[in-house]
Amino acid sequence: xxxxxxxxxxxxxxxxxxxxxxxxxxxxxxxxxxxxxxxxxxxxxxxxxxxxxxxxxxxxxxxxxxxxxxxxxxxxxxxxxxxxxxxxxxxxxxxxxxxxxxxxxxxxxxxxxxxxxxxxxxxxxxxxxxxxxxxxxxxxxxxxxxxxxxxxxxxxxxxxxxxxxxxxxxxxxxxxxxxxxxxxxxxxxxxxxxxxxxxxxxxxxxxxxxxxxxxxxxxxxxxxxxxxxxxxxxxxxxxxxxxxxxxxxxxxxxxxxxxxxxxxxxxxxxxxxxxxxxxxxxxxxxxxxxxxxxxxx
Numbered sequence: 001x002x003x004x005x006x007x008x009x010x011x012x013x014x015x016x017x018x019x020x021x022x023x024x025x026x027x028x029x030x031x032x033x034x035x036x037x038x039x040x041x042x043x044x045x046x047x048x049x050x051x052x053x054x055x056x057x058x059x060x061x062x063x064x065x066x067x068x069x070x071x072x073x074x075x076x077x078x079x080x081x082x083x084x085x086x087x088x089x090x091x092x093x094x095x096x097x098x099x100x101x102x103x104x105x106x107x108x109x110x111x112x113x114x115x116x117x118x119x120x121x122x123x124x125x126x127x128x129x130x131x132x133x134x135x136x137x138x139x140x141x142x143x144x145x146x147x148x149x150x151x152x153x154x155x156x157x158x159x160x161x162x163x164x165x166x167x168x169x170x171x172x173x174x175x176x177x178x179x180x181x182x183x184x185x186x187x188x189x190x191x192x193x194x195x196x197x198x199x200x201x202x203x204x205x206x207x208x209x210x211x212x213x214x215x216x217x218x219x220x221x222x223x224x225x226x227x228x229x230x231x232x233x234x235x236x237x238x239x240x241x242x243x244x245x246x247x248x249x250x251x252x253x254x255x256x257x258x259x260x261x262x263x264x265x266x267x268x269x270x271x272x273x274x275x276x277x278x279x280x281x282x283x284x285x286x287x288x289x290x291x292x293x294x295x296x297x
Contacts, residue, residue: 010048011048023078033192034191058087106272210237
């Protein structure tokens with residue numbers, strides 16, 4: 001797609017994906033060091049780069065999931081070209097690619113009005129909480145007498161890679177609007193990551209993944225049947241952070257998740273608005289303590 005200005009939009013290469021990651025880091029989003037490898041398998045054609053005179057200056061992702069869902073992210077125009085119309089051309093190309101689908105995004109709060117003009121409606125906010133979780137803290141959301149990080153009777157925390165993948169994928173579907181097996185397989189299995197599951201009587205009752213980033217290690221997703229299980233998973237995952245610092249993007253639609261993050265001593269540092277073009281999908285927000293990724297849902 002080329003215009004008279006010499007601006008061209010085309011699919012991202014492997015080198016472009018690395019560049020997009022660096023741009024997102026410069027925006028302060030702290031993407032995972034290896035996220036791009038999981039993103040690439042989610043939808044190989046879902047990442048678009050805008051070039052001006054052959055040089056990359058803008059990007060956006062428009063990833064298709066299943067037959068009817070899509071997620072928009074990585075909407076970036078480089079500072080030198082902002083205000084010149086290239087960003088909106090990227091946006092239109094992304095929305096054209098997702099035409100006919102329910103589309104979600106996580107947008108910075110100050111851009112909500114612009115997203116509304118494009119047909120998006122707010123569902124909840126994802127609030128980033130960051131710090132070193134303290135096992136001795138009085139974790140909000142726990143039942144009286146339930147220790148933060150203590151396992152409930154009959155529950156075992158295991159390496160998620162040891163579980164049948166079909167079981168993991170079925171569990172993830174409670175929290176996401178469409179199948180995403182290829183993404184999930186890469187997301188939990190990439191080198192340098194730790195994925196843990198809470199299992200009771202052969203059933204998965206919690207799942208968490210931590211991945212290295214340029215700043216605090218990010219935890220996501222974090223799913224759990226109870227706040228106590230979420231706390232136990234988070235504290236175990238934090239052991240795999242070089243300095244114990246983690247950050248997780250907590251949906252404020254789950255008050256127990258917000259209370260737990262604050263109660264473990266984590267501080268709110270950043271916020272995005274989860275928005276959809278249509279009716280909010282039917283997912284289990286009560287068990288979601290952190291989303292997998294602000295970029296791909």
